[in-house]
Amino acid sequence: MKVAVIGGGVAGAELIRVASPGPLEFTLIEPKRQIELQALYPEYLGGLARIQELTAPLKPFCERVGAAHVQEKALRLEGKAVVCEKSKVEFDYVVVATGATQNYFGIKGAENTFSINTLEDTKKARRFVEDANPERIMIMGSGLTGVEAACILAESLDASIYIIEARDGVLPQFSPQTSQLMEKALSKKGVNILTSTQVCEVKEDCILFGDGTCLDCDMAIWTAGVKPSQFVQDLMLPKKNGWILVDSYLIAQDNIFAMGDCAWVEIDGKLATKTGLEAERQAKHIARSLTRLAEGKPMEKYSVRASTDSQVALISLGCDCAVGVVGKMCIGAPTRLIYSLKSLIDKSFIKRFK
Numbered sequence: 001m002k003v004a005v006i007g008g009g010v011a012g013a014e015l016i017r018v019a020s021p022g023p024l025e026f027t028l029i030e031p032k033r034q035i036e037l038q039a040l041y042p043e044y045l046g047g048l049a050r051i052q053e054l055t056a057p058l059k060p061f062c063e064r065v066g067a068a069h070v071q072e073k074a075l076r077l078e079g080k081a082v083v084c085e086k087s088k089v090e091f092d093y094v095v096v097a098t099g100a101t102q103n104y105f106g107i108k109g110a111e112n113t114f115s116i117n118t119l120e121d122t123k124k125a126r127r128f129v130e131d132a133n134p135e136r137i138m139i140m141g142s143g144l145t146g147v148e149a150a151c152i153l154a155e156s157l158d159a160s161i162y163i164i165e166a167r168d169g170v171l172p173q174f175s176p177q178t179s180q181l182m183e184k185a186l187s188k189k190g191v192n193i194l195t196s197t198q199v200c201e202v203k204e205d206c207i208l209f210g211d212g213t214c215l216d217c218d219m220a221i222w223t224a225g226v227k228p229s230q231f232v233q234d235l236m237l238p239k240k241n242g243w244i245l246v247d248s249y250l251i252a253q254d255n256i257f258a259m260g261d262c263a264w265v266e267i268d269g270k271l272a273t274k275t276g277l278e279a280e281r282q283a284k285h286i287a288r289s290l291t292r293l294a295e296g297k298p299m300e301k302y303s304v305r306a307s308t309d310s311q312v313a314l315i316s317l318g319c320d321c322a323v324g325v326v327g328k329m330c331i332g333a334p335t336r337l338i339y340s341l342k343s344l345i346d347k348s349f350i351k352r353f354k
């Protein structure tokens with residue numbers, strides 16, 4: 001059974017790894033040469049992780065598991081084939097796992113800020129930190145990425161760090177208890193927190209706010225949200241808010257699966273978060289489903305673990321601490337133990353592909 005996997009990030013690579021060896025013939029369509037782990041970008045930005053710890057080359061991995069690697073971008077689906085930049089990949093089943101792209105919400109100048117959504121962007125940001133020695137760094141957005149980056153930079157640099165959030169608390173997608181704990185942790189590290197603060201425009205050396213005020217800034221980092229990529233937008237599949245809508249088997253349509261950040265996974269009233277944890281679980285589930293299909297067995301339904309109303313996360317706050325969140329429970333004080341656990345989980349993910 002020929003399976004094309006579009007996107008070799010956390011979800012795509014994990015699917016192929018767990019389904020191999022087996023009855024499936026995989027072709028991975030991924031323009032990059034390596035698997036890249038976003039979860040460690042904030043640490044790379046702060047100089048706490050090395051490139052080797054967050055990447056694994058795809059060629060030896062694909063050779064080891066017997067998958068073909070087409071190092072091109074997928075452009076569209078055409079019947080039972082994926083049309084790529086130079087070639088066409090035929091399939092019996094296809095799995096879309098192309099992640100998400102940065103959303104600038106049309107804010108003037110925001111596209112010129114630094115980003116840590118891709119490794120290339122994170123490397124640019126790291127180089128700027130090293131070369132320009134910025135004294136005032138503004139991080140826009142206080143989701144997981146924003147708070148991790150703020151804490152890590154506050155710890156590793158002698159600079160004033162600001163975190164700017166339009167809503168009324170940091171980590172607005174988490175419980176009030178987690179949000180308060182995180183605000184305390186950020187303040188303790190010396191991070192300036194500006195909540196209920198709307199960014200209107202980002203200029204070269206300052207940020208303009210909705211109330212007409214502005215703040216000088218040497219470096220602006222955008223972490224405030226993601227959106228579906230152009231590739232996903234162009235796919236003629238069922239959608240919800242632009243994301244690929246899947247059913248409880250993670251199927252978008254006929255022989256097309258979707259998983260990870262590019263998919264809208266809402267099952268039994270639980271909407272999956274766009275996290276590595278969910279991407280990995282969905283990948284393992286589709287690997288099982290495809291193997292069962294190849295063996296003539298029925299598929300099983302997926303159940304969401306980390307949902308928007310019951311989050312599961314380990315949040316790194318720099319070298320000395322991290323915070324664990326499971327549903328409404330938030331592990332009291334930040335502890336080095338949780339930091340070590342998160343670090344171990346992230347680094348061991350990449351090691352599996354080496």
Ligand SMILES: Cc1cc2nc3c(=O)[nH]c(=O)nc-3n(C[C@H](O)[C@H](O)[C@H](O)COP(=O)(O)OP(=O)(O)OC[C@H]3O[C@@H](n4cnc5c(N)ncnc54)[C@H](O)[C@@H]3O)c2cc1C
Nearest residue numbers: 007009010011038039074098099260261274275276277279
């Ligand atoms: C800075 C940062 C920190 C994070 N920290 C955490 C964390 O601590 N814990 C956690 O659980 N989650 C974390 N996340 C979220 C987590 O990284 C994502 O949810 C996860 O990577 C999603 O996996 P994915 O496979 O769907 O997408 P990705 O890992 O983004 O992979 C998508 C892949 O698709 C490829 N692709 C895109 N378009 C095409 C195309 N047209 N053709 C072929 N290939 C294509 C891309 O090159 C990429 O390799 C973090 C995210 C960021 C940005």
